Amino acid sequence: MNFDLKHIPFSRFGSYLSISYLTGDQNITEGIYLRNIRGGDEGNGALFKLDVIQNGKTVPFKTIADATCLRFQAEEGYVSFAYPESDYVRVYGENAGLRMSLVTEAYDNAFFHKEKSWQVNVFSKKIRFMLTPLTGELVLDAPWEVNGCSQVVADFIPDDKTCRMDGVIEEFMTSYTPREYDVTFDAAIEKVKKEYEYWLANTLTVPSVYESGKQLASYITWSCVVKKEGYLTRQAMYMSKNWMTNIWSWDHCFNAMALVQENPELAWDQFMIFFDVQDPSGLIPDFMNNEFAYWNCSKPPIHGWALSWMLKHTDKFSTDKLKEIYLPLSRWTTWYIKHRDSDNNSIPEYHHGNDSGWDNSTVFHEGIPVESPDLCAFLILQMETLSELASLLELEEEKRKWEQLADKLLDDMISYFWVGDRFIAKHLGEEVTSGDSLLLFMPIILGKRLPDHIRSALIAGLKDKDRFLTKHGLATESVSSPYYLDDGYWRGPIWAPSTMLIIDGLKSSGEKKFAQELAHKYCEMATNNGMAENFNALTGEGLRDRAFTWTSSVFLILGNEYIEINE
Structure with missing residues (x-):
């Protein structure tokens, strides 16, 4: 694997350091930078x-x-360069040195x-x-001016005799603690290589035709994990170490x-991390990083669907873990009932497109708040999962309550x-007529809970090649819509979450062949075009951030399970 630093940063599991190509915005010149993504x-x-550098x-x-x-x-x-551990970088050169030019701001200094x-x-x-030369020398140009250095340029220079x-x-962060270093750079490389090879060996398998995609997806998911720090109560897999340097709550x-x-x-840590900071009202934040949580919007309640899926794929979640999630998931569910039904009609609502995850979908074109059937579908599944958890925890009255709420919301x-x-x-009780969004097909995740005529109509719409279905998958806005845009975020491009949810719904609906077809399309597109934030629905081209973890994860899930669906 030789990835392009212009699209995929160089980092490692646990680290907040990333080496990336930057185009030259925000008062920096174009080039490759060591970054702090906190x-x-x-x-x-x-x-x-x-x-x-050579000869200065x-x-x-x-x-x-x-x-x-x-x-x-x-x-x-x-x-x-290599990362033997999450908090330091080892550098080694032959017949060349390294120049590090600090992006200097007020008070920055070196001594x-x-x-x-x-x-x-x-x-x-x-x-x-702390910069330390092990072989060769370190030369600093750091002139002091009043209360900081006007510039900091550090040169690691090869030894005159060995040229190394x-x-x-x-x-x-606070006080420096000296440490022992690996004897050689090769030993440092070997250390991190063993760690990564263990991760790769425990990455989901995919068909051999998609092996290069797996290699990339494995690296992206491994390298995007950051260590527990600040608001992050557990190790967290960031969405990317390019620009989307947060975790989001779907x-x-x-x-x-x-x-x-x-x-x-680690899966449990990823799932639970937002519930660790849950508001007493039941709301979980939209996104988080090590420094803060953002509360101005949220993300859709797919957590019950996801947890149910996870419980079907592992027996390693103890009763204590189920107890740990039951009340937080209950509060998250009832939050919609208490705080997202302003007209008291028993139908929950989104207060912004960002709340749905489909930020600029045409469903929100005419204004907010919006009542949308996908939100009901997610909550129905979440209520069913809570009923399942209550049964496992021997809470029979709670089990019946959640079953009744799910049945009523479906009706x-x-x-x-x-x-x-x-x-x-x-919107405001009237039908939204703008556009033709795939979001309105999301209730397919309910599978055979839907009446036959509704399920059949949804499947027919998904198979319509004049609307959403392209050679690469399902566009998020109909390609025939006047609002369709090739790079229109949720007004056209193919995304990992919409693809995953719909494929799982098709499988639940008995549409095995169509689900497999869509899984193949997605895995082929990602293998050929990288683990991008989203993809041009007509060409398959990777768009926006090209090193996205949920894209990598969905690729791995689809390749591992949905290419060949067992009855």
């Missing part, structure tokens, strides 16, 4: 611009990257620490570094699902939203 995606996190001058280079080693290859030398090491205090990014350079870049479900068979403890959903041949959404 604090969310409002900034690019750029710390040091990285360059290869920067020289051109190309990048060669796999899961455990990144190389900057110049014409007559190279510099390599000689002791022996050969220099400390760099990056006030602007709330992090410090070896050094360490260590992050720390994305985490798909990542948990992909982990549950081979890594159930209410059909009565309110089904208009003879289709589901509709409503």
Whole structure:
């Protein structure tokens, strides 16, 4: 595997450090940077611009990257990088050195620490570094001006005799603690390689034709995990270490699902992390990072569906774990009943497109709030899962309560939203007539709970090649809609969550062949075009962020289970 740093950053499991290509926005020049991805995606996190130097001058280079080693290859030398542990980077060069130019802001500074090491205090990014040469020397240009350094340029320079350079870049927050380093760079590489190979061996298997996709998906999911810190009460798989440097409260479900068979403890952590910070009202935040949780919107309640799926795929969740989730999932469900039904008609509503996860879907084109059948479908499944949990926990009265609520909401959903041949959404009690969104087909996840005529109509609509079905999968807005856009976010492109949910619904509906066909389309598209945030529905081209974890996780799930569906 040799991935392109312009699309996929170089990082490792547990680390908040990432080496990425940046285009030159936000007061930086174009180039490759060591970044600190703490604090969310409002900034690019750029710390040091990285360059290869020979004889004191920067020289051109190309990048060669796999899961455990990144190389900057110049014409007559190279510099390599590895992450032996989550909080430091080992650098090694032959016939070349490394220049690190700090993106300097107020108070940022560097000073000689002791022996050969220099400390760099990056006030602007709330992090410090210790730079230490192991072979060769370290030269700093860090002129002091009043209360900070006007610039910080650190050069790791090869030894004159061996023409080799070896050094360490260590992050720390408070007080620096010296450590023992691997004797050689090769030993450092071997250390991280063993760790990654274990992860890869425990990544879901897929058909051999999609093996290159699996290799990429495995690296992306492994490298996007960050360690427990601040608001993050558990290890968390970020959506990306490019720009989407947070976790979102439905994305985490798909990542948990992909982990549950081979890594159930990490899967449980992914699933539970949002419930650890749940508001007393029952609401869970829209997204989180190590520094804060964001509450201005939420994400759809797919958690019951996801948990039910996970319980079918592992026997490693103890009764204690089921007790741990029962009350939080109950509060999340009743929150919709208490706080998202402003007209008291027993139909829950979205207060923004972002609440649905389909941010700019045409369902929200005419205004908010919006009542949409997908929300009812998710809650029905969540209530059924709560009934299942209550049964396992011997809470018989609770079990019956959730069953009754699920049955009533199913009846209410059909009565309110089904208009003879289709589901509709409503704004202020009136049908939303703009566009033709795939969102209104999401009740297919209810499978055979739906009456035959409704299920058949939904399946026929999904198979209509003049609407959503393309050679690459299901567009999120009909390709015949006047609102369709090739790169229109939820107005056209193919996404992992919509694909996964609908394929699972088709399987539950008995549509095995069609589910397999869509799974093949998605896995082929992702293998050929990368694990992108979303894809052009007509060409399959990867769009936006090209190193997305829920895309990787859904690819792995579909390739492992839905390509060949067992009855």
